[in-house]
Each structure stands twice: as structure tokens, then as C-alpha cells.
Amino acid sequence: MTIIKQLSAWEILDSRGRPTVKARCTLNSGAVGVVSVPSGASTGAAEAHELRDNDPARYRGFGCRKAVANINSEINAALVDRSIDDQHELDALLLALDATTNKSRLGANAILAVSLAFSRAVALEQGRPLYQHFATMQGLELSTLPRPTINLFSGGKHAGGQVDIQDVLLVPASAQTMDEALAVTFAVYQSAAELTLKKYGTRSLTADEGGLAPPFPNTETMLADAVEAIELAGYRAGHDVALAIDVASSHFYQDGVYNLDHEQLTSSALIERLASWLRRYPLVSIEDGLAEDDWDNWPALYTRISPQALVLGDDFLCTNPARIQRAIANQAANALLLKVNQIGTLSEAARACQLARLAQWRVTISARSGETEDDWLADLAVGWAGDQIKIGSITHGERLAKYNRLLEIENETHLPLAAWPGTSLRGI
Incomplete structure (x- = not known):
């Protein structure tokens, strides 16, 4: 069992100078996972929905303050002090909380930031490299580099x-x-x-x-x-x-x-x-x-x-x-x-x-x-x-x-x- 102590997030800039989301997941054990998520320019119509602020006066509408606020408020409140078995359970909770088909309410950028930050925190808690943690998640043995x-x-x-x-x-x-x-x-x-x-x-x-x-x-x-x-x-x-x-x-x-x-x-x-x-x-x-x-x-x-x-x-x-x-x-x-x-x-x-x-x-x-x-x-x-x-x-x-x-x-x-x-x- 893993217990989340706190989730927090803030807005940073990606490589094009546009805002994106960075999140921190702190576990009761003291392990902390911090992750930033990317954003695409060439995006498919079926992609999960990145939540943007749509305020033309700030970053031409590309701001991510809404997604950040969703992590700091609703997502944190829903997950803090929860005992979570594994990545699948954490992600299922996030999907249920959002309750849309394309993650448009909370934002795929907010949801993914939490999903990844939790994974990195758990890897640190268990004392293994992140690549080994990802391999274990898929039931795989390390064999090659891509x-x-x-x-x-x-x-x-x-x-x-x-x-x-x-x-x-x-x-x-x-x-x-x-x-x-x-x-x-x-x-x-x-x-x-x-x-x-x-x-x-x-x-x-x-x-x-x-x-x-x-x-x-x-x-x-x-x-x-x-x-x-x-x-x-x-x-x-x-x-x-x-x-x-x-x-x-x-x-x-x-x-x-x-x-x-x-x-x-x-x-x-x-x-x-x-x-x-x-x-x-x-x-x-x-x-x-x-x-x-x-x-x-x-x-x-x-x-x-x-x-x-x-x-x-x-x-x-x-x-x-x-x-x-x-x-x-x-x-x-x-x-x-x-x-x-x-x-x-x-x-x-x-x-x-x-x-x-x-x-x-x-x-x-x-x-x-x-x-x-x-x-x-x-x-x-x-x-x-x-x-x-x-x-x-x-x-x-x-x-x-x-x-x-x-x-x-x-x-x-x-x-x-x-x-x-x-x-x-x-x-x-």
C-alpha cells in the first residue's frame, strides 16, 4: 500500500515557451516524485484534451493555470491520505474523478502529471531506478535499449x-x-x-x-x-x-x-x-x-x-x-x-x-x-x-x-x- 500525503503543481514553460504543468507527489514515506509533462503541436483529433485557460491576454490562451488548480485543489483533496495499491488503481481513481471520455474536465495535462509523479515517487519509495519500476509495471525483464x-x-x-x-x-x-x-x-x-x-x-x-x-x-x-x-x-x-x-x-x-x-x-x-x-x-x-x-x-x-x-x-x-x-x-x-x-x-x-x-x-x-x-x-x-x-x-x-x-x-x-x-x- 502507498499513501499519498500531498499533491501540488505549478505552471512552467515548455521548449516552445508555452506553459505546461509540473507536479509533485509526496508520499507518507517521505518519497517525493516531481514530473513535468510535454505538449504537442502536431496533435491528433483523438488525443486526450489538454486543459488550457483560453485567456487571450495571457500566453495567447495557452496558460495552464486551470489544470494546475485542479491538481492543487480537487485532485489533491480526492487522493490525499488514500491507500493506493498500484499505478492502475491510482489512474482508475483519476479517470473516475474526471468522468469524461477525453479528460476534458480536469485536463489530460493535469491527470498525466499526477500519474507520472506518483510513479516516480513510488520508484523512489521502493529504492529502484525508474526504468526498472516501469519494467515491473509491465511485467517485463530489461533486455535492450531502444x-x-x-x-x-x-x-x-x-x-x-x-x-x-x-x-x-x-x-x-x-x-x-x-x-x-x-x-x-x-x-x-x-x-x-x-x-x-x-x-x-x-x-x-x-x-x-x-x-x-x-x-x-x-x-x-x-x-x-x-x-x-x-x-x-x-x-x-x-x-x-x-x-x-x-x-x-x-x-x-x-x-x-x-x-x-x-x-x-x-x-x-x-x-x-x-x-x-x-x-x-x-x-x-x-x-x-x-x-x-x-x-x-x-x-x-x-x-x-x-x-x-x-x-x-x-x-x-x-x-x-x-x-x-x-x-x-x-x-x-x-x-x-x-x-x-x-x-x-x-x-x-x-x-x-x-x-x-x-x-x-x-x-x-x-x-x-x-x-x-x-x-x-x-x-x-x-x-x-x-x-x-x-x-x-x-x-x-x-x-x-x-x-x-x-x-x-x-x-x-x-x-x-x-x-x-x-x-x-x-x-x-
Whole structure:
């Protein structure tokens, strides 16, 4: 039994300068868990509801004082001095207290902050690392570290829309340790910065998640420049370093048409465009290749590209068990991008992860565009045996906090990097 002595919260700023929530959970034992939660810019329509103040005179309506007040008052009053068996019971109490389908009354940001702060406090109370606590929660043994997929170039909502798709990411495929993966990424990133300075005359200005964001004329150029940067760094594209893309198709989908690179494409035409990129570039993962509600065409996307690449769902799935079950039944994807704040509690995210595993999907644990310096995501990805982790680029302190935590965990555990799906070696 664990007894909560006090819950408190306050407003802080995320990596975009927007408010978010930080919470403290103090247990009767004296253990204290403090957590800050992220916020997304590229958000799916099915995500749990972030409670914002909507006061245009303060942070243009993005303030989180209401969510903070809900923790300090109603949630604290409901949970203080309660004997709680485990994370599942705590989260069930939070869901019952909110009593909405999307956490809109108390706010998913308030609920998640409490859920995570409680978990960190319990880990401290039990004297074990947070990653081990997360593993125990899922009944898992520690086995590998997640292989990073790391932002190189950004577009879409993360970079002012200079190109339609959201991200091109590096997959350090032949790296056998996290240390090696980050060193390889650094070399490619620097080559990319030099390349874009030469081609576009741009300094190393970065997008929300740290990716470089020069004025690419189209997606093809973005992909070709990524390959060139890999080769300039002295690596073999498709062997030492592969690519992944976050298409974020919902953001250029309107009235049944995809507006990509100044063309209007049907769902079938977009699938063929993605397939052509697979043939010509070393792509191993395609995220949100179709819009979040284009359900009828996701099975065709899966059939077309799954033999060569992961069909990864982000906005499409929203870490939502009901959407994941539907996608499994329809054979619409084979990988889940897991963002805990899309669903709002650790227990629900754990259920989403379990469903994906039962379907033999791969799981990528992901950060958000609006992040904080908190590093709990690294522990979650290790504890929940994430196949991949998506944090952002190797710039910006809120990203580096998580990469540095992964290096620390690697130093403690000596765990190997997870193999890429379908390979017997750690590299592709």
C-alpha cells in the first residue's frame, strides 16, 4: 500500500515557451516524485484534451493555470491520505474523478502529471531506478535499449511549413551502442549543416525538435539531401545509417485530397508516391503516411509498404487502445508511436503498448514538440522495451536531457541496442 500525503503543481514553460504543468507527489514515506509533462503541436483529433485557460491576454490562451488548480485543489483533496495499491488503481481513481471520455474536465495535462509523479515517487519509495519500476509495471525483464530515430530535417508544423512533410529522421542502423548511435548522428548532422549552408545559404537554424529547416523546394530534395549528408559524413546510406520519415499527412489533407509538393493526390496516388520513395531512398519507417481518419485506405498503405518499412501510426492511433484494436483488425499498420500524453495516464498507455505487442507490432516511444528538461521518457522507453525512441535532434537541452539519460542507463545496465525489425543483427 502507498499513501499519498500531498499533491501540488505549478505552471512552467515548455521548449516552445508555452506553459505546461509540473507536479509533485509526496508520499507518507517521505518519497517525493516531481514530473513535468510535454505538449504537442502536431496533435491528433483523438488525443486526450489538454486543459488550457483560453485567456487571450495571457500566453495567447495557452496558460495552464486551470489544470494546475485542479491538481492543487480537487485532485489533491480526492487522493490525499488514500491507500493506493498500484499505478492502475491510482489512474482508475483519476479517470473516475474526471468522468469524461477525453479528460476534458480536469485536463489530460493535469491527470498525466499526477500519474507520472506518483510513479516516480513510488520508484523512489521502493529504492529502484525508474526504468526498472516501469519494467515491473509491465511485467517485463530489461533486455535492450531502444534504437534512436533522430530528427535531421524538419518541415510541416514543426518548421513553418516550408515543405509539407514533417520530419526526415536518421536511423543509426549499424551502431551497437547508444554512445555509438549518437556519435554517428552527430557526424551526419554536422555534414547536413555544412551541406545546407552551401546549398541554401542558411545557418543552422532549427525547428521545434531541433531538426535543420532550410528552404527545401520539395520533399524529394529533402530526402536526397539527407542521403548526401550521410555519405559526406563517411557512412553508407541504407547500411550504416537509414532514414525514417514522419509524413504527418493529416496536415495537408483536405476534402479527400492530399496537397503535397504543389500537387493534389488521391489516397492511392499518395501511397504510390510513398512506395516510389521507398524504392529510391533508404527508408525503413513511414509514420502517418495517410491522414488520421482515412481509415479505408490505411490497409492498402500497409499492404503496399509493410514488406520494406514500418507502417507507423501516430495521429492515426493516438496511443488509444480502441483505435489500435481497430487498426489491428483492419491490418492497417504494424507499428505504434506511443506518446503517453496522447491518452493521458500511464495505465492506458501501458494497455496501448500491450495491444501492440500482442499483435506483434513494433513500438516507438516518442517525445513531443513541446518538451521539458525532464528525462522520464528515457526510463519509460527502456522499461517498456521500446524498439525505438523518437526524441528529436541532438540539439536543444530538452532533447539532450533524454539522450543523456539513455547514456546514463547504458552505463548502468550495459544493455545492447534493440535490433531493427526483421534483422538478425543490430544493424540493418
